[in-house]
Structure formats: C-alpha cells, structure tokens
Amino acid sequence: MTGLRIGLLVDSPLKRQYLALSAREAGHELVASLMLDQCQADGPAPDSADAWVVDVALDPDAEPPEPVQALLEHSDAPLIISDSSEYRPGSEEHNAWLKRTLAKLRQLAGDINLQRVPRAKALWVLAASTGGPAAVKDFLSSLPPGLGVAFIYVQHIDTSYTGTLVRMMSQSPYPAALASDGAVIQANQLLIVTACERVDLLDNGTVAIADEPWGGPYAPSVDQLVANAARVYGEQLGLIVFTGMGNDGAAACRLVRQRGGKVWAQTPQSCTSTSMPDAALATGAVELTGTPGELANRLSAHCRASAQTLIEEVRPYESPAAH
Numbered sequence: 001m002t003g004l005r006i007g008l009l010v011d012s013p014l015k016r017q018y019l020a021l022s023a024r025e026a027g028h029e030l031v032a033s034l035m036l037d038q039c040q041a042d043g044p045a046p047d048s049a050d051a052w053v054v055d056v057a058l059d060p061d062a063e064p065p066e067p068v069q070a071l072l073e074h075s076d077a078p079l080i081i082s083d084s085s086e087y088r089p090g091s092e093e094h095n096a097w098l099k100r101t102l103a104k105l106r107q108l109a110g111d112i113n114l115q116r117v118p119r120a121k122a123l124w125v126l127a128a129s130t131g132g133p134a135a136v137k138d139f140l141s142s143l144p145p146g147l148g149v150a151f152i153y154v155q156h157i158d159t160s161y162t163g164t165l166v167r168m169m170s171q172s173p174y175p176a177a178l179a180s181d182g183a184v185i186q187a188n189q190l191l192i193v194t195a196c197e198r199v200d201l202l203d204n205g206t207v208a209i210a211d212e213p214w215g216g217p218y219a220p221s222v223d224q225l226v227a228n229a230a231r232v233y234g235e236q237l238g239l240i241v242f243t244g245m246g247n248d249g250a251a252a253c254r255l256v257r258q259r260g261g262k263v264w265a266q267t268p269q270s271c272t273s274t275s276m277p278d279a280a281l282a283t284g285a286v287e288l289t290g291t292p293g294e295l296a297n298r299l300s301a302h303c304r305a306s307a308q309t310l311i312e313e314v315r316p317y318e319s320p321a322a323h
Contacts, residue, residue, distance in 0.1 A: 007032035007049035011056040039067035054081040109182025119205030120150035120187040122236040127222040129156040129244025131272025140172035142296035147303040151190040183207040195219040218248040226252035235260030242266045244276035257285035264288045
C-alpha cells in the first residue's frame with residue numbers, strides 16, 4: 001500500500017536503468033518504463049501510474065516533446081520532470097540528483113496514501129528493550145479494539161527477529177506492520193520500527209525511511225524517533241517506557257512532557273530489566289506507572305474520556321427556548 005506505482009519516461013537506456021533500479025529499491029512498483037523516441041505522440045496511458053518521473057533533455061526555448069505535453073495535459077498523476085543529462089552516472093552530482101528525486105517520490109507517496117487513509121489524531125510510542133516483546137504484547141492484548149489512536153513500537157532487538165516480532169504483535173486487536181516509506185500513521189494500527197532503517201515522521205503524518213543510520217548508541221533510538229514525533233504531534237503524543245536495559249527514552253520523556261504530551265512507564269517491579277523505566281522515572285516527567293495490563297486499562301479510560309470531551313466540544317448549541 002505504501003509504495004507508488006511509478007511510470008518512467010526517459011530519453012536514454014542508461015537513465016531508465018538507474019531510475020528503475022532506484023525506484024524498485026525504494027519500494028515502488030514500476031508499471032511503465034518508456035523511451036521518449038518510442039512513445040506515440042499521444043503519450044503513455046495517463047491513468048496507469050500514481051506518479052510519473054520524466055527525465056528527458058528539454059530545450060528551454062522550445063515546446064516539450066509531444067509525449068511529455070500529453071502527460072502534462074491529460075494525466076491526473078503528479079509529474080516529476082527533470083534532466084539528469086549533465087550528470088555523469090555514478091558521480092557525486094548524479095547520486096545527489098537521484099536522492100532528490102527519491103525524496104520527492106517519498107513525499108508524494110505520503111500525500112497519496114493520506115488521500116486513501118487519514119492520519120491518526122493521536123500517537124502513542126511504545127519503547128522497550130530487554131523483556132519488551134512479552135510486556136508490549138501483554139499491553140496490546142489487554143486493550144479493547146478501536147481506541148482511535150496510532151501506535152509506534154520502538155524495540156531494541158536484533159534484526160533477525162523482526163519477522164517474529166511482527167507476527168507476535170499481530171495477535172493483538174491492533175494490526176502490526178513494519179514502518180515503511182510513505183506509510184500513514186493511522187488510527188488502530190501498530191507500526192514497528194527496526195534497527196536497520198532509521199524512521200522519520202513527516203509533518204503530514206506519514207513515515208519516511210531515512211538514508212542515514214540511527215544516531216547515538218541505540219538502534220532503533222527512542223529519543224531520536226520521539227524528537228521527530230513530538231514535532232508532528234505535540235500534545236497529542238504519548239510515550240510509554242516499558243522494561244529494558246539502558247537509558248534510551250529518558251531525554252524523550254522530558255521532551256514529550258515539555259510539549260504537553262503524556263509520559264507513562266511500566267512499574268520497575270514488573271520489569272525483566274528496570275534500567276529504562278528507572279531512567280524515565282528519574283527525569284520526573286513520568287505521571288503514571290503500572291503493569292502492562294494496568295497501563296492498557298488506563299489508556300482505554302484516557303481514550304474514552306478524550307472522545308467524550310471531543311463530542312461535548314462539537315455538540316451544537318441549543319438555546320433554552322428550544323426546551
């Protein structure tokens with residue numbers, strides 16, 4: 001769902017090779033790969049792709065070639081038009097151009113996916129390390145379905161266990177999936193962040209997979225992801241620190257509290273490893289603690305109260321004379 005159906009229109013086989021490979025590696029599906037001199041004048045079918053990448057040499061003093069004009073006039077899909085002819089393939093300049101093009105596709109993927117699925121109004125980040133999978137599974141399984149919030153799960157774990165983690169978390173009322181480029185932070189879904197791919201949240205509430213690795217000693221990094229999420233969600237962000245070794249998430253606790261969000265933690269007595277909850281509690285930002293089951297009950301009550309408040313805020317005014 002998160003990748004785009006991409007059409008390519010180019011004027012050289014080498015351009016097609018580089019763009020096709022890069023698009024596929026970024027998770028997009030190639031539905032058309034056309035050479036300019038082989039296109040008919042009326043251009044490629046405009047409805048066959050979510051977006052078109054057009055990489056052809058254009059004369060600024062002349063009209064675009066007819067296939068390009070046909071796309072501009074008849075396609076509802078967005079077009080990314082550029083000319084990489086001046087860059088030597090494999091050069092630093094060419095790699096930078098490819099990176100810019102893929103960044104545009106990433107933004108497009110998020111915008112298009114948002115048209116299909118709206119972003120969640122509230123986000124809760126679940127942070128854990130040692131003993132985390134069992135605790136987070138207990139928490140999620142104790143939640144009622146349909147709370148209307150999104151979850152992102154940041155777990156320190158070897159990448160070889162990623163598939164197992166997704167299957168394990170999928171047994172809860174909230175479907176689990178790996179965070180991927182263009183994915184929408186949507187209500188009633190759990191996105192799992194892995195160590196091998198740094199995840200950023202864009203301002204429109206979609207996921208972007210960064211080219212750079214996670215910074216600092218932890219991968220994935222709770223502090224890094226939450227700093228990003230706090231910018232996007234502000235007071236609608238919640239953070240729960242579960243069992244784990246180390247102090248990842250301590251800085252995140254302070255930041256979420258400063259932005260007006262909620263900071264909770266698992267009680268150290270119920271943890272396999274107390275380091276992460278202890279570090280969170282030491283910040284003074286944690287306002288509530290409990291076992292995974294107790295935290296689930298409190299979140300359920302919190303979401304019900306928030307929904308009731310929203311209903312009361314939008315309820316139309318009735319004058320006393322109407323009664």
